Amino acid sequence: GDSVTQMEGPVTLSEEAFLTINCTYTATGYPSLFWYVQYPGEGLQLLLKATKADDKGSNKGFEATYRKETTSFHLEKGSVQVSDSAVYFCALRDSGAGSYQLTFGKGTKLSVIP
């Protein structure tokens, strides 16, 4: 079946540091890939997505590139802010007619300190 593996947290960084959160996947079809963010006390929000190989999703300074050869979708940001403190989830949606289920990784908690 499908699965998503992301790096264990928590990750603690100083403000303006570079962020990488690793994500790898296994899928039976040709999946679309997503990063969701969950701020404290809230539901998940879509951060960015990529639907085919070599696509780069980007939003709010975050980026992730769909690498089919390494089955990866690592999240990066050049300079994190305190407001980026949240839990980040990598997810995939497999291909196939009518497939709208998302498979999520376990989440990586990021804390950014001033």
Added chain:
Amino acid sequence: DARVTQTPRHKVTEMGQEVTMRCQPILGHNTVFWYRQTMMQGLELLAYFRNRAPLDDSGMPKDRFSAEMPDATLATLKIQPSEPRDSAVYFCASGLVATSWAEQFFGPGTRLTVL
């Protein structure tokens, strides 16, 4: 600003009691998902509906959990009887299946504690 709403936001109950969680999807969305989030298991899909019909509830313990959509503006998740291992945050998400992919919009969740 359209949002998914969930009630109650917090629920504390005793083992054996019935719990009902409610979700109002974004108006016009035709797909609703129920997820459970725990520290140990992360996010698990319990069930999902399309046009109010259940498409997949394989993630849900059938003996005690039930999910319904009595109308397009209300989805419910019921646990009867509740057990301490059901303690978790339950999220509802909705989406509009009209294109090749559909973003899921999450509600704020119901934090359930079963004593």
